[in-house]
Amino acid sequence: MSEYQYYEFVAVDQPLTSKQQAELRKHSSRATITASSFINEYHWGSFKGDATAWMQQYFDAHVYSASWGSCCLLLRAPANALDLSMLDACQSCDNREWQDDQDAFNRSRYGDNYLLAWHFSDDTGENERFWSEDDGPDWMLRLLPLRAELLRGDARPLYLGWLARLCAGQLDDEHVEPPVPAGLTELTPAQQALAEFLVLDVDLLAAAASASSELEPVSTADHDRWLAAQSAHALQASVRLLLEGRAPEAERSVRQRFRAWQAAQRPEQAPAPRRQVAEIQHIAQQIRQQRQQAERQAAAEAQARQQAARAIQLKALAAxxxxxxxxxxxxxxxxxxxxxxxxxxxxxxxxxxxxxxxxxxxxxxxxxxxxxxxxxxxxxxxxxxxxxxxxx
Structure with missing residues (x-):
């Protein structure tokens, strides 16, 4: 199997200038470079740039995949758009054997932004997904919506990052999970793609989701009530951001204020107890046994149906x-x-x-x-x- 690497970068908030595109071209004569992206595949050579530096300077998202069983997703997000306490809980680690650059999920801050990184590595080489040269393309299309979800306050991608660390064996049994976000049983398509990208254990994901509440629906009436409570000054400030071409910032500001208002409308509740890794693994083992039993039963029923159908065919043929x-x-x-x-x-x-x-x-x-x-x-x-x- 020849070596294969796929690199894709995407600019969302700010398109690349002609000068920036020329700077990127110095690193590759073969890459496809546009005002919003850099895409290249390597079969014998290697990437000449610095992915982290490029994310800091040019891009908002990066997907990497290599044939030896390694892949990575990087997303750049404004610090003021993230739940920093949730981010700390998902990335903290009591196991000092693992350094940040080895974590299945980590973050680094520079200026007003965070760089979030989700990693998966298959040292065994047994994952068939990486055996062909088509693992890289299409991932960006499927994963990019995660950034918008994070900027809207959805913490599920962060929790999935923590779960990736659990699947990778980077957490001790006594490690306590982050606050469990609502909606883990109804992941968005992008979050489902992230679980697939990181090869998350389906039973561990189900065990984690067993403590997750349902998403609370937001009605038009809620929007109307919140708008009625806003001052003219606050609404004008949001519109001004739109007029100045700062739509993402305007949306983040509005959504943050709306979420704060939503939280204030709900009766204060005691936070759900956070489980230790050992407890989640025990639940996962029970779920795994139930799933395998259900699969065996389904296979036996399918075989019985096939045998019954075959018997009918044989009787007809003999007749x-x-x-x-x-x-x-x-x-x-x-x-x-x-x-x-x-x-x-x-x-x-x-x-x-x-x-x-x-x-x-x-x-x-x-x-x-x-x-x-x-x-x-x-x-x-x-x-x-x-x-x-x-x-x-």
């Missing part, structure tokens, strides 16, 4: 034995290889059908009669001798 013998005779009279092959298939099928309805003696008698007519056809007999029909 039509006279016609089948005529078809076999017709095929043999053709005297060509394809006819002999077709005759053999019909003979084997009829043998099984007659055996099923306990009419084997009748089948053997009819076969002997057939051989009195066609037994000197060497090509036909050679095919027949490779089966067990003549030995019966």
């Amino acid at each position: 039509d034995a006279a016609r089948v013998w005529k078809d076999i005779d017709t095929q043999l009279n053709r005297g060509v290889a394809s006819g002999y092959d077709q005759a053999l298939q019909l003979t084997l099928a009829l043998a099984e059908a007659m055996q099923h309805v306990e009419r084997h003696a009748e089948f053997q008698h009819a076969l002997n009669q057939l051989l009195t007519v066609h037994g000197k056809r060497r090509a036909w007999m050679a095919r027949l001798e490779k089966t067990k029909l003549l030995a019966r």
Whole structure:
């Protein structure tokens, strides 16, 4: 298997200038570079740039995939748009054996932005996903909506990052999970793609989701009530941001104020207890056993249905034995290889059908009669001798 690496960068908030595109071109003569993206595949060479530096200077999202079983997603997000306490809880680690650059999920801050990184690495090389040269393309399209979800206050991608660290064995049994966000049982398409991208254990994800509440629906009436409570000054400030071309900042500001208002409308509740890793793994083991039992039962039921359908087919074929013998005779009279092959298939099928309805003696008698007519056809007999029909 030759080495293969895929790099894709996307600019969302600010398109690249011609000067910036020229700067990127110095690093690759083959890459596809536009005002919003840089895409390149490497089969023998290697990436000449610095992905972290590029994310700080040019781009808002980056996807990387390599044929030896490694992939990475980087997202740049304004610090004031993230739940920093949730971010700290998802990225903190009591196991000092793992450094930040090895974590399945980590973050670094520079200026007013955070760089969030989700990693997966398969040291065994057994993951078939990486064996072909098509793992990189399409991931950006599927994963990019995560950034918008994070900027809208959705903490589920952060929790999935913590879960990736658990799946990677980077957390001790006594480590306590972050606050469980609502909606883990109903992930968005982008979040489902992230779980797939990180090869999250489905049973661990189900165990984590077992403590997650349902998402609270937001109605038009809620929007109307909140708008009615806003001052003219606050609304003018949001509109001004829009007029100044700062739409993402305006949306973040509005959504943050709306979420704060929503929280104030709800009765104060005690936070749900946060579980230790050992407890989540125990729940996952129970879920795994239940899932495997259900899969075995489903497989057995499917096999029973197949056997019942097959029995009906065999009975029908045995009932039509006279016609089948005529078809076999017709095929043999053709005297060509394809006819002999077709005759053999019909003979084997009829043998099984007659055996099923306990009419084997009748089948053997009819076969002997057939051989009195066609037994000197060497090509036909050679095919027949490779089966067990003549030995019966």
